[in-house]
Amino acid sequence: MADKYELSWKEIPMGFVFDKPMASRENLTGSWRSERPVWDHSKCIKCGVCYMYCPEGCIHETEEGYFQADYDYCKGCGICVQECWTQCIKFVPEES
Amino acid sequence: MGKRRGVESSIAMADAVAMCDVDAIAAYPITPQTHIVEHLSELVYNGELDAEFVPVESEHSAMSACCGMSAAGARTFTATSSQGLLLMNEIVHIVPAMRLPVVMAVANRAISAPISIWNDHGDLASVRDTGWLQIVAENGQECFDMMPLAFRVAEDKRVHLPIMVHFDGFIVSHMIEAIAYWEPEQVKEFLPPFEPQIRLDIHNPVAMGIVGVPEIYYETRLAQHQALLDSLKVIKEAFDDLERIVGRRYNVVETYNMDKAEIALVMMGSLSETAMSAVKAMKEKGIEVGIIRPRVWRPFPTEDFLAAVKNVKALGLVDRAFTFGGHSHPLATEIKSVLYGSPVQPKIAEFTLGIGGRDVKVEDIVGMYGSLVDMLEGKDVPRIQYVGVRE
Numbered sequence: 404m405a406d407k408y409e410l411s412w413k414e415i416p417m418g419f420v421f422d423k424p425m426a427s428r429e430n431l432t433g434s435w436r437s438e439r440p441v442w443d444h445s446k447c448i449k450c451g452v453c454y455m456y457c458p459e460g461c462i463h464e465t466e467e468g469y470f471q472a473d474y475d476y477c478k479g480c481g482i483c484v485q486e487c488w489t490q491c492i493k494f495v496p497e498e499s
Numbered sequence: 500m501g502k503r504r505g506v507e508s509s510i511a512m513a514d515a516v517a518m519c520d521v522d523a524i525a526a527y528p529i530t531p532q533t534h535i536v537e538h539l540s541e542l543v544y545n546g547e548l549d550a551e552f553v554p555v556e557s558e559h560s561a562m563s564a565c566c567g568m569s570a571a572g573a574r575t576f577t578a579t580s581s582q583g584l585l586l587m588n589e590i591v592h593i594v595p596a597m598r599l600p601v602v603m604a605v606a607n608r609a610i611s612a613p614i615s616i617w618n619d620h621g622d623l624a625s626v627r628d629t630g631w632l633q634i635v636a637e638n639g640q641e642c643f644d645m646m647p648l649a650f651r652v653a654e655d656k657r658v659h660l661p662i663m664v665h666f667d668g669f670i671v672s673h674m675i676e677a678i679a680y681w682e683p684e685q686v687k688e689f690l691p692p693f694e695p696q697i698r699l700d701i702h703n704p705v706a707m708g709i710v711g712v713p714e715i716y717y718e719t720r721l722a723q724h725q726a727l728l729d730s731l732k733v734i735k736e737a738f739d740d741l742e743r744i745v746g747r748r749y750n751v752v753e754t755y756n757m758d759k760a761e762i763a764l765v766m767m768g769s770l771s772e773t774a775m776s777a778v779k780a781m782k783e784k785g786i787e788v789g790i791i792r793p794r795v796w797r798p799f800p801t802e803d804f805l806a807a808v809k810n811v812k813a814l815g816l817v818d819r820a821f822t823f824g825g826h827s828h829p830l831a832t833e834i835k836s837v838l839y840g841s842p843v844q845p846k847i848a849e850f851t852l853g854i855g856g857r858d859v860k861v862e863d864i865v866g867m868y869g870s871l872v873d874m875l876e877g878k879d880v881p882r883i884q885y886v887g888v889r890e
């Protein structure tokens with residue numbers, strides 16, 4: 404992905420068409436995060452609301468039916484924290 | 500050469516598009532363009548043309564559908580005018596940036612407000628910087644001939660950009676003319692099948708229209724600009740081939756009586772037909788004057804234009820649209836920027852006329868030539884004249 408941004412104007416592919424689909428996966432947006440959502444599964448009712456609301460689509464269901472974010476892509480927007488019915492997701496600063 | 504038939508220019512253009520074996524059409528009717536797509540839809544629904552006709556609910560959707568169909572590899576056509584062109588504006592910018600060779604006929608019409616269905620070049624001027632190749636046709640025959648030409652140039656793998664063919668609404672679109680249709684073999688010889696250089700294909704997936712972050716957006720814009728400039732030579736090749744196959748000569752800049760004249764008017768579209776009568780009227784007064792008509796507006800044919808004006812001492816720039824609040828109107832702005840710093844430095848007068856369907860008479864054009872004569876004789880001439888306006 405990175406080399407695409409180093410092309411000279413003469414090397415731009417026609418129409419700036421990109422022939423590697425799914426390449427957005429290479430863009431690890433998790434680096435944007437200043438706070439991370441942390442789940443306390445003891446209060447979780449497995450409703451899936453966090454999963455539905457995550458704009459990044461980075462929350463997945465675990466084998467036990469709980470939910471968890473993929474921190475490679477979680478941008479730390481805090482929407483899951485806000486939407487969780489039972490307030491079982493905490494927002495924790497990245498430094499700690 | 501094909502037989503001439505008496506036919507309305509719009510119908511002839513639609514027939515030409517059908518002869519080009521277009522695959523996909525998406526359009527919304529708007530005066531004075533309507534007859535083109537109406538006739539195409541008849542041809543499709545009568546089974547005479549094997550194409551997808553998408554009757555959309557707005558021009559925004561029309562150009563969006565054209566964008567998608569062209570990306571899927573279809574030879575794609577649409578037509579519009581004035582407000583329709585304005586409504587599709589967002590996608591009009593996107594199609595050339597995505598390098599999709601859509602062909603669009605634009606029956607030039609004034610822009611609201613006040614509401615006007617009549618002809619001027621307001622819509623033409625509004626799309627100057629969209630990145631489309633733009634050809635401005637003079638009459639019905641030219642409209643017909645420019646259809647195969649537009650598909651050929653747009654789809655050429657060195658170009659792969661969309662083309663607008665502009666022509667004056669009503670004055671040309673609704674005129675019944677004797678138009679020579681091409682023979683099917685001539686179209687076949689002139690126009691190769693469309694071989695898309697980029698396309699949506701589930702077996703070879705690509706991403707089109709992706710984000711251009713600040714690190715790359717600038718480069719994509721310069722690449723697009725250069726592709727448009729480079730298309731001029733492909734247009735010229737196609738004009739040569741068109742002459743070889745159907746026997747009509749087209750140039751990127753057309754001239755009339757310019758071998759003798761040192762006085763000339765620059766104009767686009769059908770106005771030059773009226774101007775030819777004015778040239779004859781001036782000749783009867785013993786004054787040689789000429790016409791310079793850029794047929795190709797984008798990319799602007801700078802070198803060809805400079806060659807056409809090289810002996811001109813007094814040049815009149817004729818606009819049929821406004822650049823509100825500007826120093827000059829659109830055509831004059833372009834021509835003056837081309838002349839700035841060039842070895843050719845004629846005296847210049849600017850004119851605006853034929854706005855919102857206001858009739859232009861031969862005497863109006865004779866009057867403009869008269870101003871240029873005055874200017875050459877050292878008399879004071881206003882920098883811009885609004886010909887025919889009520890004071």
Ligand code: SF4
Nearest residue numbers: 457477478480481483
């Ligand atoms: S913080 Fe935002 S991006 Fe991260 S998991 Fe929650 S909703 Fe998704």
Ligand code: SF4
Nearest residue numbers: 447448450451453487
């Ligand atoms: S929204 Fe809260 S309760 Fe519902 S599944 Fe997610 S973490 Fe569990």
